[in-house]
Structure formats: C-alpha cells, structure tokens
Amino acid sequence: MSSDTGARNAEQRPASGLVFLASELTLLFRRRRTWALLLALAAIPVMIAVAVRLTSGPPSGRGPAFLDQITQNGLFVAVAAITVAIPLFLPLTVGVVAGDTVAGEASTGTLRYLLVAPVGRGRLLLVKFTGAVVFCLAATLAVVLAGTLIGAALFPVGPVTLLSGDTVGVAESLLRSALICAYVTVSLTGLCAVGLFISTLTDVPVGAMAATVVISVVSQVLGQLPQLEWLHPWLLSQYWFGFADLLRQPIEWSSFAANALLQSGYVLVFGALAYGRFTTRDVLA
Amino acid sequence: MSDPTLLEGPVVQTRGLTKRFGGQNVLDGIDLTVPRGSVFGFLGPNGSGKTTTIRILLGLATATSGEVEVLGRSIPKHLPEVLPRVGALVEGPGFYPFLSGRANLHRLDAADRFVDPSTRRARTDRALERVGLSQAADKKVGAYSLGMKQRLGIANALLTHRDLIVLDEPTNGLDPQGTREVRHLVHSLTAEGTTVFVSSHLLAEVEQICSHVAVLRAGRLVAQGSLSELRDAGQTRVEVLTPDPDGCLAVLTRLGLLPQRSTPVHYTPHAGIEAVSAPLPDQIAPHTIVAALVAAGVRVTGFTVDQMGLEELFVALTGEGFDVVQ
Numbered sequence: 037m038s039s040d041t042g043a044r045n046a047e048q049r050p051a052s053g054l055v056f057l058a059s060e061l062t063l064l065f066r067r068r069r070t071w072a073l074l075l076a077l078a079a080i081p082v083m084i085a086v087a088v089r090l091t092s093g094p095p096s097g098r099g100p101a102f103l104d105q106i107t108q109n110g111l112f113v114a115v116a117a118i119t120v121a122i123p124l125f126l127p128l129t130v131g132v133v134a135g136d137t138v139a140g141e142a143s144t145g146t147l148r149y150l151l152v153a154p155v156g157r158g159r160l161l162l163v164k165f166t167g168a169v170v171f172c173l174a175a176t177l178a179v180v181l182a183g184t185l186i187g188a189a190l191f192p193v194g195p196v197t198l199l200s201g202d203t204v205g206v207a208e209s210l211l212r213s214a215l216i217c218a219y220v221t222v223s224l225t226g227l228c229a230v231g232l233f234i235s236t237l238t239d240v241p242v243g244a245m246a247a248t249v250v251i252s253v254v255s256q257v258l259g260q261l262p263q264l265e266w267l268h269p270w271l272l273s274q275y276w277f278g279f280a281d282l283l284r285q286p287i288e289w290s291s292f293a294a295n296a297l298l299q300s301g302y303v304l305v306f307g308a309l310a311y312g313r314f315t316t317r318d319v320l321a
Numbered sequence: 322m323s324d325p326t327l328l329e330g331p332v333v334q335t336r337g338l339t340k341r342f343g344g345q346n347v348l349d350g351i352d353l354t355v356p357r358g359s360v361f362g363f364l365g366p367n368g369s370g371k372t373t374t375i376r377i378l379l380g381l382a383t384a385t386s387g388e389v390e391v392l393g394r395s396i397p398k399h400l401p402e403v404l405p406r407v408g409a410l411v412e413g414p415g416f417y418p419f420l421s422g423r424a425n426l427h428r429l430d431a432a433d434r435f436v437d438p439s440t441r442r443a444r445t446d447r448a449l450e451r452v453g454l455s456q457a458a459d460k461k462v463g464a465y466s467l468g469m470k471q472r473l474g475i476a477n478a479l480l481t482h483r484d485l486i487v488l489d490e491p492t493n494g495l496d497p498q499g500t501r502e503v504r505h506l507v508h509s510l511t512a513e514g515t516t517v518f519v520s521s522h523l524l525a526e527v528e529q530i531c532s533h534v535a536v537l538r539a540g541r542l543v544a545q546g547s548l549s550e551l552r553d554a555g556q557t558r559v560e561v562l563t564p565d566p567d568g569c570l571a572v573l574t575r576l577g578l579l580p581q582r583s584t585p586v587h588y589t590p591h592a593g594i595e596a597v598s599a600p601l602p603d604q605i606a607p608h609t610i611v612a613a614l615v616a617a618g619v620r621v622t623g624f625t626v627d628q629m630g631l632e633e634l635f636v637a638l639t640g641e642g643f644d645v646v647q
Contacts, residue, residue, distance in 0.1 A: 055438055059431035067419060145415020146429075149477060152379050152411065153432035154404035318382035 056155060060167045064133070070171070073129040074178040080125060081117035081183030085110075089190045101280070110187030111196055111209050115283070117183040118176070118216060122223075122276050126175055127252035130224050133171045134231025135245030137164035138314065142239040142321035157315045165232050165307065172224040176217045184213060202285035212282055219279040219292055226272050226302030227252055233310040239321040272302060330393050332357050332485050332516040333378060338387035340373055340540075347373050349540040350387070355518055355533070360511055362527030362548075363520040365537030366639050371520040372412050374537070375489050379409055392484055405435040408483040410491060414474030418463030422454055422473050425462055429477055436481050448476040453502060467494035475503070479510075486510060487518045492526060504530050524635045536638050543638045552631060559607060560585070560598040561614065562623035569597045572617045576610060577602070594622050601626065 064070055088106050102116040138161075141147035150160060187193070196209040204212070231248035238244050255272040258264055268274055275298060278291035333355035340348040348370045355361045365371050376382040378391055380400040389396040391403050416425045426445040430436060436444075449458045452472040462470065471494045478486050488507075492500045507517050507530050521527050527534060528548070535545040544551060559578075563569045566582060573580035578599040585596035601607065607626045614621050 055431050056434070059428050063417070063420075063428060066424075144417055145413065146417060147415075148376075148379075148381055148411050149409075149415055149429055150432050151381060152404060152407070152409050153429050154380075154401065155432045156401060316383075318376070320376070320382065 056159070057163050057166060060163050061170060064167050064171060065174075070133070073132060074174060077121060077125060077129060077175050077178045078182035080121050080179060081113050082186050084117055084120065085113045085183070085186040085190050105197075106187065106191060108192070109196055110189070110191030110193045111184065111206070111213070113187030113191070114180045114183030114213055115216065117179050118220060118279065119277070121179050122220065123256060124253075126172075126179075126220070126224060127227060128249055129175050130168070130172055130227050131231055131248035131252065132245050134168045134228045135235050135243075135248040136241045137168060137232050138235040139238050139241040139244040140235075142319070143241050145321065147321060148319055151319060158311060161232065161236075161307070161310055161314055164235075165228060165303075168228040168232065169221070169225055172228060173217065173221045176220045176224075180213050180217050184210070198283050198285050199280060200284040204285065215282045215287075216279045219282060219295065220276075222292075222296050222299055223276050223279075226299040226306075229303040229306035229310070230272070233306040233313065236310050236314040236317070270298075272298075274298060330357070331355055331390075332359075332392060333361075333518065334388075334390045335374075335378075336388045338374070338377065338389060339385050340370075340377065340382070341385045347540050348377075348384075351537075351540075351542050353535060353542065353545070355516065357516055358511065358514065359516055359533045360507055360531045361516070361518045362531030362534040363518060363537065364522070364524060364527050364534060364635065364639075365520075366522055369537040369639070370540045371522075371537055372489055375409075375411055375487055375518075375520060378487065379407065379411065380404065381411070405433060406484040407487065408478030408480070408485075409487040409489075410471075410474040410478050411487070411489050413490070413493065414470040414477075416462040416470065416473060419461060421459045421461055422465065422469075422476075423449065423458040425473065426477060426480060430480050433481070444480055445476075448479040449473075451479055451506060452476045453499075468496060468499055471495055472499065475506070482513070483515055485516045485518065487520075489520045490522070491519060492521075492523070500526070524632055528631055536635065538639045544634075548631075551634065552628070557601040557626060557628050558598055559601045559610060560596055560623075560625045560627065561610075561621060562594055562596050563614075563619055563621055564593050564595070565619045566595040566597055568617060568619040569614060572614050572619055573597065573599055573610070576605060576613060578605070578610075 084103070085106065088103065100116055100119045102112050102119060105112040106116060138147065141150060151157065155163075193206060195203045195205050196212075197203050227248065230251055231244065234247045234251075235241070235244040252273065256276075259268055259271050259273055275291055275295035278295055281288035281291045331354045333353060335351050335353045338348055338351040338353070339346060351370075351374065353374070363371055363374070373382065377384050377389060378396065380397045383397060392406055394403050396403065416422075417428070420428065423445055426448065427441060430441050430445060431438070446455070446458075449455050452475050454469065454472050454476060457465065457469060462473065465473065471491070475488065475491060478488065488503075491503050495503065507519070510517050519527065519531065531548060533545075533547050534551055536543050560583065561569050561573075562585060570580050570582075578601070580597050580599040583596045583598040607624075611621065611624055
C-alpha cells in the first residue's frame with residue numbers, strides 16, 4: 037500500500053515546535069481584538085501627554101508619579117504612562133489574552149482539532165503561554181513606544197535626571213526605557229501562567245478572562261493591607277512598581293532579580309497546575 | 322513503511338470499552354472491530370454514545386475501563402504515533418471565524434509536526450478542491466454557511482494521506498448535492514486505501530456507502546458486522562393468501578413451520594381471502610411450500626417471501642420514536 041505520498045514524514049524526525057509557535061503568533065496578531073487592546077494601551081500615554089500639554093502650569097505635585105517631570109522632558113511620558121497602566125490596564129489586556137488561551141480554542145471548537153492534528157497537550161500549553169508572554173511584551177512596548185513618540189512630539193527632549201539625581205543622555209535614557217519594558221514584561225509572566233491555568237478549567241473564555249483580571253486586582257488589594265505584611269513577598273503584584281529602580285544610577289538590580297524569581301515561581305506552580313489539569317481532562321468542547 | 326504493525330489487523334479494536342459520566346455508563350462494554358479497508362457505519366440514535374466513542378478513539382477523552390487500539394496501537398499511550406495517520410471530523414466543524422478557510426487549514430496543518438511545511442499550500446488547495454471549496458477558500462469562515470463549514474471540516478481530515486478517517490455525522494447541514502459528493506469522496510478515499518469510519522443516525526446514509534455497520538443503543542453495541550451479514554440476520558417470512566386458511570395452517574404446520582393468521586401485508590384480499598404467515602427457516606425452500614399447498618388442495622391466491630429490511634432491523638434494534646434513550 038502506498039500510504040506515503042511524500043507529504044508525510046512520520047518516520048523521520050518531526051519538525052520543531054517553531055512552526056506551530058509561528059502559527060500561534062500569526063493568529064494572535066491577526067486578530068482585530070489584539071490590535072484593539074494594543075491601541076487602547078497606546079492611547080494612555082497619548083491622553084496623558086495631551087492633557088498635560090493643554091493644562092500647562094506650575095507642577096501641582098499631585099497625580100501619578102513622574103507626571104510633573106513631563107513638561108521638562110518628554111521622555112518621562114512613557115514612564116508616567118507605564119505607572120498608570122500597571123495596576124489595571126496592563127493586567128486587563130493580559131487577562132484577556134491569557135484567559136483566552138485554552139478556553140478560547142475550546143469555545144470555537146478548534147481545541148479538539150488541534151489536539152487531533154496532533155498537537156501534544158503539553159506542547160499546546162507551552163506555545164499558548166509563549167504567545168501570551170509575547171503579547172505582554174507587545175503591550176508594554178505599545179505603551180512605551182507611544183509614550184516616547186508623543187513625548188518627543190509635544191515636549192522638549194534632553195538629558196534625563198534620574199531618581200538618584202544623576203543625569204543621563206537621551207540614548208542612555210532610551211536604553212532605560214527598554215529595560216523598563218523587559219521588567220514589566222517579566223512582571224506579567226506570572227499573571228500569564230495564572231490565566232493559562234484558569235483557562236484550562238473552563239470552556240467559557242470570558243469567565244477565564246474575568247477571573248484572571250480579578251486575581252490581579254485581589255493581589256494588589258491584599259498588597260495594600262498592612263495587616264497582611266507576611267503575605268506581601270508572595271503576592272503576584274509585589275514588585276510591579278519596582279521598575280523605578282531601573283531609573284537610578286547605578287541601576288538597582290535587586291528588585292529586578294527578586295521580581296524575576298517571584299514570577300518564575302508563579303510560572304512553575306501555575307504552569308504545573310495547568311499541565312496537570314489539561315493533560316488529564318476530557319476535552320468535550 | 323518501517324513499521325508494519327500499523328498496516329495490519331483491524332484499524333480499530335476495543336474490548337469492554339466503558340465510559341462513566343456522572344454515575345451512569347454512557348458506554349457499556351463496547352467491543353468494536355473496524356476491519357481495514359472498510360467503510361464502517363457507526364449507527365445509533367442521538368445520545369447513544371457515538372461521539373463519546375469517537376472522542377475516546379481520538380484520545381480527546383479517556384475510557385473509564387476497557388482497552389482501545391487504533392491502527393494496532395494502544396490508546397491513549399500511543400496517540401502521538403497514531404494521530405498523524407488519522408483524519409477526523411468530530412462533532413461538527415470548529416474553525417476561527419476571523420480567518421479564511423485556507424488560513425484555517427494552514428493553521429491546523431502547522432499544528433501537525435509530521436507533515437512537510439513546503440507542501441502545505443499544495444495540500445490545502447487539493448483538500449479544498451476535493452470538497453468543492455476552492456472558490457470560497459479566501460472568504461472568512463465567519464461568512465460560511467453551515468454546509469460550507471462542514472465541507473471545510475472534511476477538508477481538514479484530508480490534508481494529508483490518512484490510514485483512517487473518522488467522520489462524525491459528515492452530512493449534517495449539507496444539501497442533497499453535498500451529501501452525494503460526500504458519498505463519492507468516501508468511495509475515492511477507500512480506493513486510496515483509507516479506512517473510513519462514519520457515524521450517523523441516518524440509516525439510509527449508512528446503507529448507501531458502508532460495507533460494515535455497528536449499531537449502538539444506549540451505550541451498548543447491539544449489532545455489528547458486514548452489511549450483508551446484518552441483512553441476513555433480518556428474519557425471512559412467508560405469507561400465503563388463501564380462501565382456505567385452515568387447510569393452509571395444517572400444511573404449514575406439517576412442514577415444520579409455525580404459522581398463524583395475520584393481517585395481509587401485500588394485498589387487500591377480497592372477502593373470504595385470508596392471510597397466513599410464518600417465519601421461514603433456512604432449510605425450507607419457498608417453492609416446496611407452494612407445491613405442498615397445491616398438492617393438499619389448498620387454493621393459493623398469493624404467496625410472498627419477505628425479508629425484514631435494514632430499516633425495520635434498525636428500528637427493532639434501537640427502538641422507535643423520538644425519545645432519547647438514557
């Protein structure tokens with residue numbers, strides 16, 4: 037029987053997982069929803085910059101951190117926008133993407149076809165998680181890039197005075213912005229893993245999205261309560277605002293490291309839970 | 322082919338396959354054997370467990386107990402080797418509505434690590450052509466009709482050569498033209514050496530395309546075999562129309578039959594003509610009955626031999642009416 041038509045190379049080494057990852061990223065960035073989320077995030081620095089520009093006056097000292105520096109240096113728009121976006125907007129968009137990972141495929145009926153194709157369940161989780169982390173990076177970049185551009189357009193740009201009082205040049209400050217992107221992306225990987233796990237529990241993507249966002253909010257609320265101080269080092273959002281340490285001279289790397297350690301802990305625990313759940317459950321959707 | 326075990330023996334074999342859901346057996350001790358090269362019809366009313374069985378065969382769900390082998394390999398242990406050789410349409414099509422038909426197939430093909438990406442475009446185009454979707458390949462699936470989605474679902478099963486293709490209710494939503502095309506498609510797949518497993522609640526559909534049939538009722542397998550075996554299993558009856566029913570009863574009894582007066586099936590008799598019918602054992606040739614009747618002076622108005630049709634057999638096996646059995 038000529039069962040091999042040349043299309044199949046089952047006896048050979050299977051292709052690497054990169055083909056499917058590429059397909060996953062294409063799918064993610066072909067969705068209008070993804071671009072709507074990124075545009076909404078990019079609108080944050082634009083709104084901040086325009087509002088500050090229109091109400092030029094002496095610094096009030098109120099409002100989010102870094103807001104007052106904007107009029108002196110447009111490069112601070114990106115930092116101010118990240119500060120505004122971290123508590124709610126970034127977790128919201130990440131929650132949408134991470135909560136959708138498995139439940140979204142289940143609700144469109146594509147999950148069973150991916151598994152039969154076959155994509156191993158572990159590989160599917162890994163690719164979905166990677167896709168969500170790539171979205172985190174894109175989301176952070178959207179805020180920082182839009183902030184840098186609008187800041188440069190509306191305000192003077194020059195050497196930046198850091199939190200430590202030192203002054204760095206424009207190129208150096210752009211590098212610091214890139215580091216902030218990396219920091220914030222790492223900050224959100226734990227939330228991606230939580231979203232991935234929740235997404236394996238249900239076939240209703242909206243439920244998984246909402247639950248993921250709620251977890252990020254709860255984590256921040258708990259972080260506000262001094263009575264729960266013992267819990268704070270374990271909270272997902274504990275180091276979310278630590279990116280400001282990247283604006284010191286020399287750079288204070290300890291919060292970056294602590295954040296990375298905490299987030300990888302979340303990724304391991306919730307990744308394992310997601311794997312345990314997803315590889316043993318019946319796919320009925 | 323380096324591994325001959327994938328090419329020998331039944332394509333699907335289950336022993337005592339049982340699945341429990343919420344305290345009841347959805348599948349109860351299924352022993353299914355799908356011969357290689359067959360077009361296997363998996364018949365049963367809604368809710369009888371057809372899709373659950375298919376899910377277990379494809380590793381989407383796990384059996385509570387029992388053994389499952391697909392292409393000679395134990396499932397779910399050997400799924401990674403088996404699934405690339407299996408194409409499936411399970412419980413209706415499932416696609417991303419915001420992608421075109423072609424992009425959807427590319428996505429699912431990219432998910433299969435065992436195919437050659439360089440032939441992806443040619444293979445998807447060929448699959449789309451086989452189901453008659455070439456014209457609509459670049460339309461978004463969200464704009465497809467149910468029948469078009471169904472065709473795309475079948476195209477997905479055809480992306481590469483398969484040893485087994487599972488089609489769960491393949492003609493759902495298809496127009497008569499589409500149904501006929503599916504029939505042709507199944508024939509051409511068999512000609513290529515693919516075994517086709519078709520589930521359906523429509524007997525007529527199965528009768529037209531299948532070589533083998535299994536009938537499921539409330540989670541139990543109530544019949545299984547080749548179509549002709551199943552036809553033969555249907556009872557044969559003789560019916561005699563006669564104005565001399567008493568003489569007829571006597572003659573048939575003497576021949577070893579178990580006759581009884583009956584309501585005529587074939588002919589509305591004139592007054593005074595009655596019907597006598599009896600099950601016909603294999604060893605009695607029908608013409609000897611007529612000869613015996615005539616020899617005994619029984620007047621024969623009509624004589625018929627009837628075989629229970631597949632339709633009647635199906636109804637007898639699965640019960641009648643709309644009630645979902647559970």
